[in-house]
Amino acid sequence: MTLWKFYKDEISKGLGLEYIELREKFESLIVVFYKKELLEWYLSKPSSQAFLGGLGYEGHMTLEEKLQLLRERFSCSCPDEVGIFLGYPIEDIQGFIKNEGKNSLMCRYWKVYANPDRAQELFETYDKAKASIARSIISNTTLSAPDINYRPN
Structure with a gap:
């Protein structure tokens, strides 16, 4: 801190x-x-x-x-709408609220309630961004933002 x-x-x-x-x-x-x-x-x-x-x-x-x-x-x-600000698919946020956090299809960065293939693609994008930033910080090199311009449908 x-x-x-x-x-x-x-x-x-x-x-x-x-x-x-x-x-x-x-x-x-x-x-x-x-x-x-x-x-x-x-x-x-x-x-x-x-x-x-x-x-x-x-x-x-x-x-x-x-x-x-x-x-x-x-x-x-932690308000439910934080998912919107983090780029989570609206269907998953609504599914989380409706199901009270239960009965998800899969879970990684968030609980998935719809379109797991799209969610997996987003998870991989998040993983790459996280790894890129961690490598930059650890190696004390000039930081550069990973390609996080992914725009889901």
Whole structure:
């Protein structure tokens, strides 16, 4: 945590990503990295807007306002809508809510309730991004963001 607090802006800049600290608790911190334009695109999808609109995220809100609302909701628990901000398929988020977290088809980064082939493709994309960033940090080389421009249908 001490290293993160000292180097967070340098890490973010080196990765070419923005970040938000969602919750700090005891000796842990939840941080989400994102590409602003990609997250704005994903949140602007009609399905994302409809889902978030039902939870109080107004259509006129800026990305920063939506992220602040997410942070506020994170102070009590992990809100279901975090999946939208992480790029999870809406069908899986809705399936998680409907099934109360049970009866998933598979589970890795999230519980999958629909289209496991697409989910597996996303899992592999996440794995590659995570490995690339870890290698850059461990080798102390210039950080470069992996290709995370994947846009699911």
